Amino acid sequence: MDNYVFGRNNVIELLKEGNRSVSKLILMKNMKDNSKIDQILDLARERGIIFQFLPKEKFTQFKEYSHQGVVAYVSPVKYIDLDEFLLKEKKDYKRVIVTDGVEDPHNFGSIIRTAVCAGYDAIIFPSRRNATVNATVEKSSAGAVNRIDLIMVNSLSSAVDKLKNNDFWVIATDLNAKDNYYDIDYCNMNFAIVMGSEKEGISSTILKNADFKIKIPMLTDFDSLNVANAASIVIYEAVKQTMQKSGNVV
Amino acid sequence: MDNYVFGRNNVIELLKEGNRSVSKLILMKNMKDNSKIDQILDLARERGIIFQFLPKEKFTQFKEYSHQGVVAYVSPVKYIDLDEFLLKEKKDYKRVIVTDGVEDPHNFGSIIRTAVCAGYDAIIFPSRRNATVNATVEKSSAGAVNRIDLIMVNSLSSAVDKLKNNDFWVIATDLNAKDNYYDIDYCNMNFAIVMGSEKEGISSTILKNADFKIKIPMLTDFDSLNVANAASIVIYEAVKQTMQKSGNVV
Numbered sequence: 001m002d003n004y005v006f007g008r009n010n011v012i013e014l015l016k017e018g019n020r021s022v023s024k025l026i027l028m029k030n031m032k033d034n035s036k037i038d039q040i041l042d043l044a045r046e047r048g049i050i051f052q053f054l055p056k057e058k059f060t061q062f063k064e065y066s067h068q069g070v071v072a073y074v075s076p077v078k079y080i081d082l083d084e085f086l087l088k089e090k091k092d093y094k095r096v097i098v099t100d101g102v103e104d105p106h107n108f109g110s111i112i113r114t115a116v117c118a119g120y121d122a123i124i125f126p127s128r129r130n131a132t133v134n135a136t137v138e139k140s141s142a143g144a145v146n147r148i149d150l151i152m153v154n155s156l157s158s159a160v161d162k163l164k165n166n167d168f169w170v171i172a173t174d175l176n177a178k179d180n181y182y183d184i185d186y187c188n189m190n191f192a193i194v195m196g197s198e199k200e201g202i203s204s205t206i207l208k209n210a211d212f213k214i215k216i217p218m219l220t221d222f223d224s225l226n227v228a229n230a231a232s233i234v235i236y237e238a239v240k241q242t243m244q245k246s247g248n249v250v
Numbered sequence: 251m252d253n254y255v256f257g258r259n260n261v262i263e264l265l266k267e268g269n270r271s272v273s274k275l276i277l278m279k280n281m282k283d284n285s286k287i288d289q290i291l292d293l294a295r296e297r298g299i300i301f302q303f304l305p306k307e308k309f310t311q312f313k314e315y316s317h318q319g320v321v322a323y324v325s326p327v328k329y330i331d332l333d334e335f336l337l338k339e340k341k342d343y344k345r346v347i348v349t350d351g352v353e354d355p356h357n358f359g360s361i362i363r364t365a366v367c368a369g370y371d372a373i374i375f376p377s378r379r380n381a382t383v384n385a386t387v388e389k390s391s392a393g394a395v396n397r398i399d400l401i402m403v404n405s406l407s408s409a410v411d412k413l414k415n416n417d418f419w420v421i422a423t424d425l426n427a428k429d430n431y432y433d434i435d436y437c438n439m440n441f442a443i444v445m446g447s448e449k450e451g452i453s454s455t456i457l458k459n460a461d462f463k464i465k466i467p468m469l470t471d472f473d474s475l476n477v478a479n480a481a482s483i484v485i486y487e488a489v490k491q492t493m494q495k496s497g498n499v500v
Binding site for chain 1: 356360363364366367368369392393394397430432466467468469470472473474475476478479480481482483486487489490493494
């Protein structure tokens with residue numbers, strides 16, 4: 001379950017403050033025009049937060065709370081800002097995973113878990129068309145969501161551009177790539193591995209912008225790997241290369 | 251959902267025939283002594299099939315069927331026998347995955363999917379303490395269960411012995427292993443990769459019998475990888491080594 005914030009003033013404060021990540025807002029249909037509602041909608045648009053107008057019945061589950069027709073879904077974990085992450089000092093190279101539309105919360109949690117095991121630094125994901133870090137994701141990650149920087153962005157392609165401008169190499173996984181995932185050298189650079197959505201892969205703008213395109217070879221004509229398994233294979237190829245170069249010291 | 255076979259005579263035929271894999275039998279508690287029930291129990295013991303006596307209420311879901319207090323859960327897919335698999339001709343080396351107590355059907359299905367993508371030949375799993383191939387597994391495998399030999403065995407340690415006697419090298423994954431998964435050479439041999447249960451890892455007899463013990467290095471002090479992700483990493487290390495040796499030709 002997500003956490004919730006109820007009521008007009010509370011939601012306005014939440015949206016103004018901007019510290020906690022709001023995955024969506026729901027508002028009751030046919031409410032009277034009201035300046036607070038207008039303010040909430042303006043703030044939501046400004047921050048790129050999804051909002052929905054739902055019939056009264058949908059609010060029955062919240063009847064014990066004074067919601068005034070406004071409920072915000074808030075992530076139970078703390079997100080950090082991409083700029084803040086980029087400013088962090090690290091003596092080694094930074095490694096991040098970008099999920100471009102991984103909608104299944106089990107897969108998303110599972111990717112976060114592998115990234116933590118492999119010592120990666122952050123997960124970057126878009127606020128739309130991707131699972132947010134809710135309780136299912138937290139559980140599937142076996143609690144790993146609290147062990148890595150989680151960065152939710154409104155525009156994933158801007159985030160990828162920003163990574164590139166900050167000395168990151170962008171590695172996109174793509175079924176049609178020519179290179180295999182083990183053909184590139186992951187050592188001695190900051191990099192971001194981009195995993196696409198289960199159904200549609202990586203969006204074309206990001207794919208076009210990537211420095212490397214890699215695939216995991218299929219040895220049968222079978223469809224494709226599960227996205228979390230595919231991510232694990234690539235994530236650990238980088239671990240392996242680095243460990244082998246450094247004489248296997250963890 | 252599993253498939254079912256209902257009724258005493260049908261279940262006797264099913265157990266005698268031995269072609270379709272029966273994951274378990276349920277019998278109604280407090281039935282009168284009856285030679286057919288005795289015969290069913292004898293056959294079940296002989297074939298190592300789990301059976302449970304359950305109260306009448308548990309049979310309500312089957313009330314439209316003439317079950318006579320006996321229901322067999324049958325896998326929707328066809329299993330093959332280990333001996334039959336070992337006799338199959340293959341010009342190349344054989345590669346199998348052994349799951350020793352992977353109980354989560356999503357993980358089990360996901361492992362089967364990766365094995366099919368990577369061109370492995372079979373999945374071997376025990377009839378107890380492991381998911382059987384039910385509809386959840388089939389779905390999680392994205393249908394891959396129909397693209398690989400599925401071998402359910404009563405004793406996994408006997409199966410591992412049989413593999414060893416048939417020119418297979420047994421590779422066990424173990425958190426405490428000294429070697430990393432990429433330290434061994436997967437080329438030019440038949441091999442079986444053994445994945446342990448989510449909670450307890452590989453059983454001690456099998457671990458003792460393994461030719462290689464390998465681990466996936468953890469770069470943080472975080473617990474461990476999801477078993478399906480761990481399997482994918484090892485499965486593809488072997489693919490990669492073989493492809494690199496053969497000049498990258500799939």
